[in-house]
Amino acid sequence: MAVEILKEKYRSTVGEVVLGATKDQGGTRSHTITVGGEGALPYLHFEGSIPNRPVVALEVWDMVPAEWDPLFEKYYGDVWSDPGTWAKKCVDEFGAEMIQIRLKGADPDLKGASVDDCIGAVKKVLEAVGVPLIVVGCGKPEVDNTLYAPIAEAAAGENLLMGVAELENYKAVTSACMANQHNIIAQSPIDINICKQLNILIAEMSTAMANRIIIDPTIAALGYGIEYSYSIMERARNGALQGDKMLAMPMIGNVGLESWRAKEANQPEAGEPSWGEQEERGILWEATTAMAYLQSGINIMVLRHPETLKVVKANIDDLMKDNSY
Amino acid sequence: MGLTGLEIYKHLPKTNCKDCGSPTCLAFAMALASGKASLDACPHVTEEAKGALDSASAPPIKLVKVGTGDHVVELGEETEIFRHDKRFFHPTGVAVLISDSEDVAAKAEAFEALEFHRVGMHYVTDMVAVKCDSGDAGKFKAAVETVAGKTKKAMVLITEDPAIMEAGLGVVADRKPLIHAATAANFEKMVALAKANSCPLVVKGEGLDATAELVEKIVALDYKELVLDSGARETSKVLADLTQFRRLAVRKKFRPFGYPAIAFTAKEDPREEVVQAGTYLSKYADVLVLKASGKQQLLPLLSWRQNLYTDPQKPIAVEAKLYDIGAPTEESPVYVTTNFSLTYFIVEGEVESSRIPSRILSVDTGGISVLTAYADNKFSAETITAAIKKSGIEDKVKHRKLVLPGHVAVLKGALEEESGWEVVVGPREASGITKFSKENFA
Numbered sequence: 001m002a003v004e005i006l007k008e009k010y011r012s013t014v015g016e017v018v019l020g021a022t023k024d025q026g027g028t029r030s031h032t033i034t035v036g037g038e039g040a041l042p043y044l045h046f047e048g049s050i051p052n053r054p055v056v057a058l059e060v061w062d063m064v065p066a067e068w069d070p071l072f073e074k075y076y077g078d079v080w081s082d083p084g085t086w087a088k089k090c091v092d093e094f095g096a097e098m099i100q101i102r103l104k105g106a107d108p109d110l111k112g113a114s115v116d117d118c119i120g121a122v123k124k125v126l127e128a129v130g131v132p133l134i135v136v137g138c139g140k141p142e143v144d145n146t147l148y149a150p151i152a153e154a155a156a157g158e159n160l161l162m163g164v165a166e167l168e169n170y171k172a173v174t175s176a177c178m179a180n181q182h183n184i185i186a187q188s189p190i191d192i193n194i195c196k197q198l199n200i201l202i203a204e205m206s207t208a209m210a211n212r213i214i215i216d217p218t219i220a221a222l223g224y225g226i227e228y229s230y231s232i233m234e235r236a237r238n239g240a241l242q243g244d245k246m247l248a249m250p251m252i253g254n255v256g257l258e259s260w261r262a263k264e265a266n267q268p269e270a271g272e273p274s275w276g277e278q279e280e281r282g283i284l285w286e287a288t289t290a291m292a293y294l295q296s297g298i299n300i301m302v303l304r305h306p307e308t309l310k311v312v313k314a315n316i317d318d319l320m321k322d323n324s325y
Numbered sequence: 326m327g328l329t330g331l332e333i334y335k336h337l338p339k340t341n342c343k344d345c346g347s348p349t350c351l352a353f354a355m356a357l358a359s360g361k362a363s364l365d366a367c368p369h370v371t372e373e374a375k376g377a378l379d380s381a382s383a384p385p386i387k388l389v390k391v392g393t394g395d396h397v398v399e400l401g402e403e404t405e406i407f408r409h410d411k412r413f414f415h416p417t418g419v420a421v422l423i424s425d426s427e428d429v430a431a432k433a434e435a436f437e438a439l440e441f442h443r444v445g446m447h448y449v450t451d452m453v454a455v456k457c458d459s460g461d462a463g464k465f466k467a468a469v470e471t472v473a474g475k476t477k478k479a480m481v482l483i484t485e486d487p488a489i490m491e492a493g494l495g496v497v498a499d500r501k502p503l504i505h506a507a508t509a510a511n512f513e514k515m516v517a518l519a520k521a522n523s524c525p526l527v528v529k530g531e532g533l534d535a536t537a538e539l540v541e542k543i544v545a546l547d548y549k550e551l552v553l554d555s556g557a558r559e560t561s562k563v564l565a566d567l568t569q570f571r572r573l574a575v576r577k578k579f580r581p582f583g584y585p586a587i588a589f590t591a592k593e594d595p596r597e598e599v600v601q602a603g604t605y606l607s608k609y610a611d612v613l614v615l616k617a618s619g620k621q622q623l624l625p626l627l628s629w630r631q632n633l634y635t636d637p638q639k640p641i642a643v644e645a646k647l648y649d650i651g652a653p654t655e656e657s658p659v660y661v662t663t664n665f666s667l668t669y670f671i672v673e674g675e676v677e678s679s680r681i682p683s684r685i686l687s688v689d690t691g692g693i694s695v696l697t698a699y700a701d702n703k704f705s706a707e708t709i710t711a712a713i714k715k716s717g718i719e720d721k722v723k724h725r726k727l728v729l730p731g732h733v734a735v736l737k738g739a740l741e742e743e744s745g746w747e748v749v750v751g752p753r754e755a756s757g758i759t760k761f762s763k764e765n766f767a
């Protein structure tokens with residue numbers, strides 16, 4: 001009996017965004033990475049084209065991440081005092097496809113790194129690795145707003161992905177990206193309307209920037225509100241395919257950062273014997289979080305544990321196999 | 326196949342008597358067609374018509390039960406493709422696989438010991454699968470016997486050889502295990518076994534077409550306690566097939582696929598296996614069979630299942646009130662948090678493990694988390710102060726010292742002013758509470 005395969009007919013596709021720039025293109029990256037372009041729900045190759053793999057990045061800080069679980073020391077302890085060497089290890093040894101440099105040191109309560117220090121950290125990473133870069137601030141808008149323009153300028157031509165722009169605070173980062181042709185992370189608090197509104201505001205500042213937006217719908221870790229982010233992402237992706245241009249951007253999430261805040265990732269086995277071995281549990285907490293977001297349509301994931309990166313890559317390899325009928 | 330309103334209308338009495346609550350028979354037919362009404366609402370419909378309309382009023386995916394007593398696992402009866410449209414109803418049955426060629430007793434004991442507590446919830450693996458790898462009926466029977474002796478949980482029996490299946494069923498038929506599987510080669514015998522023992526039966530085809538065909542053959546033998554298996558074992562293929570099962574059943578009321586579906590992991594590496602299992606859990610597996618049985622492997626999976634199957638329309642809240650942890654005195658510390666159950670139970674767990682008798686004031690935030698409520702003005706100096714006054718805490722403790730979640734440290738000043746209490750900023754993550762309380766209150 002021939003089953004009539006049910007393929008959805010979509011009106012539109014997700015926009016494609018190219019990250020990084022090679023020498024010919026005015027940058028210094030060894031290659032570029034294209035994200036987005038889906039014409040189907042996640043990995044349903046039978047109903048539309050999924051031209052680009054989702055991308056896995058590892059995070060690098062411009063200071064020693066004292067708050068990370070001690071188990072990370074064995075992977076990063078030898079390199080985390082220098083963002084360049086740290087990034088190089090992530091790419092060469094662990095297989096990161098992108099690096100996200102988080103300028104945590106700029107936080108006045110932590111290190112109070114100057115603008116020049118931050119530029120220096122970004123440059124070190126640019127010199128150390130050939131992959132495209134994501135640059136985010138310390139998370140305090142008043143500080144981050146002073147960083148965007150000088151960094152965007154110092155890295156002009158590199159076609160960075162910079163962030164984050166939020167509804168109440170998007171102008172500084174948008175103008176910095178606009179002036180130097182970088183891409184932007186537009187972050188909304190798990191709210192589809194705010195997501196659209198912010199994209200519209202950015203597009204109003206510059207129509208060219210509309211094609212350079214990566215949506216961060218805000219994610220939560222497994223067990224800490226993940227289902228809200230999962231559903232918002234599914235809705236955004238459906239909206240994009242149904243033709244809503246202001247939702248038709250690729251999506252990014254800080255999977256590593258969120259997952260490693262969870263108690264389930266950090267609690268030593270002795271403290272909770274019924275949860276099993278800690279590091280394995282932490283890796284799987286992060287990998288399961290990543291798995292869920294792959295199923296809801298994420299395009300770029302910033303991970304933390306090198307072993308998570310490995311297993312998530314293997315899952316992506318599997319998901320990218322054609323399943324046409 | 327689903328019937329249209331007009332097709333249904335033909336079978337109704339056409340008297341427009343309104344007893345069903347609809348203004349006309351036609352309106353009722355339309356409501357039936359869109360799944361908004363149930364045929365029982367019309368008291369006048371004939372038995373014949375009922376039979377004919379069965380398919381239109383039946384849920385798109387049949388409810389199938391595995392197991393007995395307190396250990397029944399209900400599968401199917403899902404109505405959605407996306408959880409945000411309504412919700413998913415029957416959480417995927419997660420079955421740990423035990424082969425008759427390994428140390429069955431040890432694995433069964435380890436399985437039975439699996440249970441997890443997190444955030445006020447208790448998770449279990451609800452099924453156990455026993456597979457014949459030995460090709461030996463005696464060995465399989467012994468394995469089934471051993472497992473059945475160690476656990477009362479719902480079982481899946483796996484062999485395509487009807488004689489071996491019969492041996493296994495001989496031991497546990499009364500526990501209504503799920504039989505895996507009827508195939509094109511063995512289905513007559515397997516159906517006979519399933520029928521004789523009234524056990525649910527997996528229909529395993531080779532691809533969607535063959536699966537649909539086999540389902541129809543089995544339905545023609547008058548057996549409908551079925552579960553679907555397209556035979557695929559590669560991640561991407563399984564994802565596609567599970568999606569087609571769900572979509573065709575829900576959207577097209579395609580009857581051959583109107584049953585729950587089963588998926589099997591195929592990865593050898595336990596990490597990859599967990600991620601593969603999670604993929605199937607996300608996308609439409611009603612039963613999942615996996616080899617991984619370590620606590621650290623199952624905890625993330627079962628947590629994801631719990632998250633995925635929550636009702637997106639209503640956040641789970643606890644009563645907003647003052648909670649005693651241990652036997653607090655008038656000197657005991659007071660913590661404040663929201664009444665989002667996830668938040669509350671995380672905090673409660675940590676305060677408990679500090680082993681210092683305490684009180685937790687849970688503020689009514691409409692069941693949302695600390696920062697969400699803060700951003701929405703539901704966790705503010707005013708709402709916390711109101712909760713303090715209402716809770717009667719001021720008569721219960723002598724001190725006036727409140728521990729605030731670190732994420733909302735900015736509220737300290739305003740809250741001190743509004744409430745007259747001294748506010749101590751606690752750690753940001755609740756996991757820091759144990760250490761914090763030892764330093765401040767021990």
Ligand code: B12
Nearest residue numbers: 189220225640662668693694695696697700730751754755
């Ligand atoms: C899920 C979520 C939602 C869900 C709400 C689910 C719910 N029932 O709460 C939804 C989608 C509805 C939502 C809505 C909004 N959200 Co929201 N949401 C989140 C998200 C992703 C996770 C929140 C969560 O569940 N965390 C898990 C719980 C357990 O955390 P928690 O309550 O904070 O508890 C932890 C600690 O605070 C601590 N703790 C708790 N109590 C106590 C007590 C003491 C004494 C101590 C010491 C510690 C402690 O322990 C816990 C574990 O460590 C976060 C971002 C993120 N990744 O965290 C944004 C976030 C909280 N949301 C945010 C916002 C802005 C909103 C909206 C206002 C957006 C809008 N639409 O305008 C709305 C609110 C409107 C409303 N009425 O709902 C912002 C808040 C920004 C800020 N700093 O003010 C966040 C941070 C996202 C962001 N980065 O922008 N949100």
Ligand code: SF4
Nearest residue numbers: 341342343345350367
């Ligand atoms: S109760 Fe039956 S006969 Fe009466 S109006 Fe409704 S559908 Fe028609």
